[in-house]
Amino acid sequence: MTRRNRLPRIAVVGGLALTMALSLSACGGDDSASGGDKIHVLVYGDATNKVEKQLVATFNKSSKVKVVLDTIPGADYQAKLQTIINSKQAPDVFFNWGGGSIKPFVDAGLLLPLDDFIAKDPGLKDNFLPSVFNSTVVDGKAYGIPMRGTQPVLMFNNSKVLKENGLTAPKTWDELLNAVKVLKSKGVTPIALGGGDKWPTLMWFEYLFDRVAGPELVQSAVKGDKDVWATDGSRDALNKLKELIDAGAFGTNFDSVKFTDGGSPTLLATGKAAFELMGSWEYSTLQDSQPDFAKSDLDYSAFPSIDGGKGAPTDIVGNTNNFYSVLKKTKHPEEVAEFLKLMYSDQFVKAQLSIGNLPTTTNTEAQLDTAASPDYAHFQYDLVKNAPSFQLSWDQAYPQTAGTALTTAVQQFFNGGIDVDGFIKAMQGLPTS
Amino acid sequence: MTTTATAVPAASKGVQRSGRRPGRSHEGASRPGFAWAAPAAVFFGLFAIVPLILVVVLSFATWDGLSDPEFTGLDNWKKLFDDPIMIKSLWLSLLLTFLGVAVQTPLSILLGVWAAGHQRNRAVLSAIYFIPLLLSAAAVSVLWRAVLDPNFGVPAHAKWLFGDGNLFGNQSTAIGVLIFVSTWQFTPLHTLIYQGAARSVPRVLYQAAEIDGAGRYRQFFHITLPQLRNSVVTSMILMVVGGLTTFDTVLILTQGGPGTDTTISAYYMYQKAFKTFDYGTASAIGVMLVLVATVISLVMVRLTGYDKMNSTMEGM
Numbered sequence: 001m002t003r004r005n006r007l008p009r010i011a012v013v014g015g016l017a018l019t020m021a022l023s024l025s026a027c028g029g030d031d032s033a034s035g036g037d038k039i040h041v042l043v044y045g046d047a048t049n050k051v052e053k054q055l056v057a058t059f060n061k062s063s064k065v066k067v068v069l070d071t072i073p074g075a076d077y078q079a080k081l082q083t084i085i086n087s088k089q090a091p092d093v094f095f096n097w098g099g100g101s102i103k104p105f106v107d108a109g110l111l112l113p114l115d116d117f118i119a120k121d122p123g124l125k126d127n128f129l130p131s132v133f134n135s136t137v138v139d140g141k142a143y144g145i146p147m148r149g150t151q152p153v154l155m156f157n158n159s160k161v162l163k164e165n166g167l168t169a170p171k172t173w174d175e176l177l178n179a180v181k182v183l184k185s186k187g188v189t190p191i192a193l194g195g196g197d198k199w200p201t202l203m204w205f206e207y208l209f210d211r212v213a214g215p216e217l218v219q220s221a222v223k224g225d226k227d228v229w230a231t232d233g234s235r236d237a238l239n240k241l242k243e244l245i246d247a248g249a250f251g252t253n254f255d256s257v258k259f260t261d262g263g264s265p266t267l268l269a270t271g272k273a274a275f276e277l278m279g280s281w282e283y284s285t286l287q288d289s290q291p292d293f294a295k296s297d298l299d300y301s302a303f304p305s306i307d308g309g310k311g312a313p314t315d316i317v318g319n320t321n322n323f324y325s326v327l328k329k330t331k332h333p334e335e336v337a338e339f340l341k342l343m344y345s346d347q348f349v350k351a352q353l354s355i356g357n358l359p360t361t362t363n364t365e366a367q368l369d370t371a372a373s374p375d376y377a378h379f380q381y382d383l384v385k386n387a388p389s390f391q392l393s394w395d396q397a398y399p400q401t402a403g404t405a406l407t408t409a410v411q412q413f414f415n416g417g418i419d420v421d422g423f424i425k426a427m428q429g430l431p432t433s
Numbered sequence: 434m435t436t437t438a439t440a441v442p443a444a445s446k447g448v449q450r451s452g453r454r455p456g457r458s459h460e461g462a463s464r465p466g467f468a469w470a471a472p473a474a475v476f477f478g479l480f481a482i483v484p485l486i487l488v489v490v491l492s493f494a495t496w497d498g499l500s501d502p503e504f505t506g507l508d509n510w511k512k513l514f515d516d517p518i519m520i521k522s523l524w525l526s527l528l529l530t531f532l533g534v535a536v537q538t539p540l541s542i543l544l545g546v547w548a549a550g551h552q553r554n555r556a557v558l559s560a561i562y563f564i565p566l567l568l569s570a571a572a573v574s575v576l577w578r579a580v581l582d583p584n585f586g587v588p589a590h591a592k593w594l595f596g597d598g599n600l601f602g603n604q605s606t607a608i609g610v611l612i613f614v615s616t617w618q619f620t621p622l623h624t625l626i627y628q629g630a631a632r633s634v635p636r637v638l639y640q641a642a643e644i645d646g647a648g649r650y651r652q653f654f655h656i657t658l659p660q661l662r663n664s665v666v667t668s669m670i671l672m673v674v675g676g677l678t679t680f681d682t683v684l685i686l687t688q689g690g691p692g693t694d695t696t697i698s699a700y701y702m703y704q705k706a707f708k709t710f711d712y713g714t715a716s717a718i719g720v721m722l723v724l725v726a727t728v729i730s731l732v733m734v735r736l737t738g739y740d741k742m743n744s745t746m747e748g749m
Contacts, residue, residue, distance in 0.1 A: 079707040082498045104710070108499045196601055198690070253583040255602030255691050267584055401709045412692040415602055 038068050039332055039339065042081070042091035044322070045073030048148055051351040055342050065335040078400065085110060085327075092330040093339070098136040098144055098323045099392045100222070100399040105325070106138045107433070112326040113141040117337045124337075127344035131390040132360040135320040135397075144323030145340045149357025150384050151279045152318040153203050153393075159299040161188060161274045169301035173211075173240070176304050180249045183274050189251040192273035194259030198407035199395060201254075201414050203277050204241060206317040206394055207303045212237035214310030215389035222397045224432040229424045233310065238413070238420045240306070245414060255415055262289055269293040277303070279318055280380055283373070284356045300376070302383060316383055317391040321360050353377065360384065402430040485723070491716035498710050509717040518693050518701065519718070523725070525608075526697040530676030532612050533619075534669055541620050541668065545627025546657055559628075566621040574685035577614050604694035607687050611695060614682055619675065623668045630664035631657060666737045670730055677726045698722050 043052055049071055056067045070091065072080050078101065084090055085105060096102050105111050118125045125133060128146050136144035157169055162179075165186055170176040180190040194200040209218055213233030221228050228234065244250075251273075257263040265282065267273040269290035276282065286294040305313030324343070326336055342348055344361045352359045353371040358380050365385075371377035384390065395403050409426035412418045418426065492509055496502035513519045548559045565573065580586050583598025592598075600606045638656050647655065680699040683689060689696035689704065696704070698718055706715035 082710055086499050104497065104499060110499070196688070196690070198688070252597045253599035253602060256581075256583045256599050258578075261578065261582075263582055263584065272584060401711065404704050404708045408690075408692055411690055415691050417692045 037065050037332075039065055039093065039330070039335060040068050040070055040091040041324070041339075042070045042072065042094040044077045044095050045071035048352075048355065048357060051348070051355060051357075054351055055348060058347065059339050059342060063335060063338065065332050067339055082400075090327055090329070092332065093324050093326050093336055095147070096144065096323055096325055097319060097392075097396045098321070099138075099397045100402070101396055102136070102143055102323075102325055103138055103399050103433070104401075106143060110328060111143050112328045112330070112333070113143060114145065114326065114340075115141055117333075117340065118142060121337065121341065123344060124340060127361050127363065129360045129362065129385060131384065131387055132320040135390070135392045136323045136325075144325045145343050146321040146360050147324045147343050148322040148359075149352055150319070150321050150360045150380070151281060152316045152380060152383055152387075152390070153207070153277060153279050153303070154282070154300045154380075154383075155303055156268060156276045156278055156282050156298065156300050158268050158271055158274055158293075158297055160297040161271045162299075165274075167274075169299065170304045171301075172304050173306040177244070177247060179274070180244070180247050184248050188271070189267065189273040190249045190275060192257070192264040192267040192276040193250045193254040194257050194264035195250070195254035195411065195414060196256060196258040196263075197260050198411050199393075200259050200264065200278065202394060202407060202410045203279075203317070204244075205237075205410060206391060207277070208237045208241045208306075209234070210311040210315045210317055210389070210391055211303070211306040211313070212240055212309040212311065215315055215391050218391060218394065218397070221427070222394075222432060226428040226432075229427040234424065235420060238423060241413075242420070250414070255411065265289060269298075280358070283376055287356075300379065312388050314383075314386055315389045315391070316387045317393065319393055319396060320390050358384075398430060399433065402432070405430055488716045488719050491712060492720050494713050496712040498712060502713070505713070509713045512714060513717050513721070518696060519698075521693065522696050522698045522701040523721075525695065526677055526679075526699070526722075526725075529608065529611060529679060529697060530673055532608070533615055533676045534672045536612060536616050537620050537623055537672060538665065538669065540616070541623035542627050542658075542661065542665070544620065544624040546631045546653065546661075548624060548628045549631035563621045563625070565618045566625075568618070570618060570681040571685060573614060573618050574682050577610070577617075578686055581610065601687055602691050604691065607691065607695050610686060611679075611682055614686065615676075615679065619672070623672070626664050626668045626671075627661060630661050634660040662737070666733065670733055673729055673733065674726055677722060677729070 041052075041056070043049060049069070052069055056069050060066050077095075081094060081096075082104075085094070086108065090110075102111065114124065124145060125142065132146050132150060133142070136142060136146075155169065161183075162168060165182050165188075167179050167182060168175075170179050183190040193204075206218075213231070213236065217228045217231070217233055257267070259265065259278065262285075264273075264276055265278075265286055266289070268276045269286060283294065283298070283300070286298055302313070302316070324340060326333070326340075330336055344363065346363065346367070349359045349361055349364050349367050350370060353364075353367060356372040358364070358371070358377055365381060368374060368377045368381055391397070395406055398406060405426065409418065409423055412426075413423045491502065493506060494502040494504050495508070544562070548555060548562075568576075581588060581598075581600050583589065583595075583600070586598075588595035588598030588600065600610050634657060638660075639652055642652050642656055678699050679697060680703065683695055683697055683700045684703070687695045689700050699722065702715050702718040702722070705711045705718060
């Protein structure tokens with residue numbers, strides 16, 4: 001190799017490396033959502049997107065300002081939303097779960113209260129079921145419009161197993177305890193539980209607290225009243241739950257079972273378990289994975305009533321719906337309002353019903369017969385319509401910051417890691433704002 | 434680290450070599466110019482050093498990702514040292530790391546030495562054995578989660594061994610599964626290191642030992658093992674750093690459960706950052722992990738004399 005002056009080479013190599021690094025770090029366009037004549041709508045990416053696409057196409061036909069649909073697939077939605085919502089990439093309108101999932105954004109002054117929209121078009125409130133609409137009210141102001149289907153939590157059962165053991169879907173707590181005893185003696189796990197996911201376990205707390213202590217307890221707890229956790233109602237609910245766990249209702253290995261990998265629904269479908277408490281999506285999940293079972297032996301009922309409890313037997317818990325919320329800094333509030341009006345249109349209701357979702361508009365009822373499974377749609381709709389209280393899932397009602405501590409405590413209570421007092425202490429330690 | 438372009442082994446103290454490259458003269462020995470390291474240095478600076486500095490800064494602030502970060506001094510650090518879950522997570526990290534090293538090292542030394550031999554079918558068996566190395570940790574975790582399902586996996590068919598199959602519901606069995614899965618996945622990598630090292634042990638040493646009448650066991654313990662010393666250190670440092678930063682297996686297999694019984698520091702950091710949006714505390718945990726890993730690595734390097742870079746070549 002001949003010797004040359006080395007300086008240029010250092011400069012060249014170094015310069016080259018620098019340009020490469022810089023070009024790499026400057027990725028991502030800066031197509032800021034709030035600029036231009038477009039409305040960016042951010043949605044959780046899944047099968048329902050096809051309905052959202054149809055609606056956007058309908059809207060764009062007659063509007064000068066075009067809507068662009070952006071999707072974030074998978075469970076990272078909330079984390080990714082949090083990272084962009086206060087940046088240039090923020091959308092104009094975004095999907096959320098209401099309640100605690102938007103409270104931090106409201107507190108940070110990022111969201112537009114929809115009261116002005118509603119004043120101009122009362123339909124934006126009146127066309128939705130009140131129990132659903134209310135779960136998006138933060139500090140007395142409405143911040144969202146329902147935009148998908150409702151997901152109440154129901155008791156699913158394997159009717160074949162029940163029949164074989166001379167049982168029916170339990171209407172009362174005592175009937176449930178009796179069913180547990182009978183099934184256990186026959187070697188069937190009474191209730192399938194995906195404890196590995198933790199949130200299916202939480203559903204049991206939600207119903208027990210509603211039935212025993214009444215829906216007000218959790219509502220005031222979420223508002224910041226930590227003392228309610230130590231009341232008698234709360235202790236009664238926890239003791240009732242403990243009674244069920246100790247009776248062997250869930251078997252012994254529920255913490256190793258998951259819903260998300262198909263474990264607990266398969267237990268139900270194969271008859272190894274008789275019941276599962278799950279959100280209404282259980283139906284479509286089983287239609288996909290166990291079509292024969294879903295057609296013939298899958299049955300469902302409301303959660304049993306509990307004697308002497310404060311909550312009505314018609315109360316329900318679950319995810320009331322998903323919602324569209326609007327950012328304060330959107331440049332096209334009028335067009336956004338127009339777009340939101342599509343959420344109670346007949347086209348929207350038909351499209352959602354056809355893919356198995358159950359919209360929560362007042363005009364849904366008339367079209368229930370067009371649903372993918374009409375009986376199931378009717379059952380759910382009546383349940384939601386007649387519910388005096390529809391308690392939002394605790395992990396959605398509480399702010400995001402409480403999620404991990406909440407589900408950890410729930411799991412520990414079920415596996416005996418903490419007792420009633422321990423659970424109460426954990427709940428009192430949850431952040432509420 | 435001196436490099437040599439010739440076949441003549443170079444000792445570590447500036448020996449004049451043939452085939453000098455142009456480079457900055459330094460006590461007569463030539464070294465490649467810094468320009469060669471520039472691209473790597475720029476990348477390393479941008480993607481490792483700069484973020485690390487930012488994380489250190491963030492660890493003294495509270496930030497939820499929405500509003501601007503607020504400096505709160507040592508608050509995060511004080512909170513961390515009072516947080517029982519944090520203390521527990523550090524112990525769990527160290528325990529998992531220690532168990533990983535204790536299980537994988539003997540296993541991979543034995544396999545590596547065996548794979549360095551000349552038995553029949555050795556090449557085929559080795560090739561099959563290295564397959565886990567090719568899979569991503571996430572895929573491996575999903576696979577084992579399915580295999581270990583209590584109702585539909587192996588435990589359902591081997592009740593005498595697994596009981597009710599509640600592997601993910603007890604701390605001890607959950608940790609056992611984590612160790613098993615990471616051993617299953619990473620032993621091949623360390624085996625590869627030992628295989629290479631065992632192959633480079635000079636044959637003459639064994640021949641001499643045989644003449645002296647040493648059997649296979651004595652050969653292994655008195656020649657092979659001492660000659661593998663540097664590889665043991667290399668492999669252990671890899672295991673320790675890997676063990677302390679284990680994340681994907683916990684994320685997919687246990688989610689830190691049951692309760693917080695397998696919440697190791699790296700997973701706790703993830704929870705704090707992306708589940709509860711407490712980036713300040715998460716950054717403090719990150720900095721703590723960096724410090725712990727650095728200290729452990731330094732101690733290991735010191736204790737083993739690895740930093741002296743003694744050559745183990747014959748006749749050196």
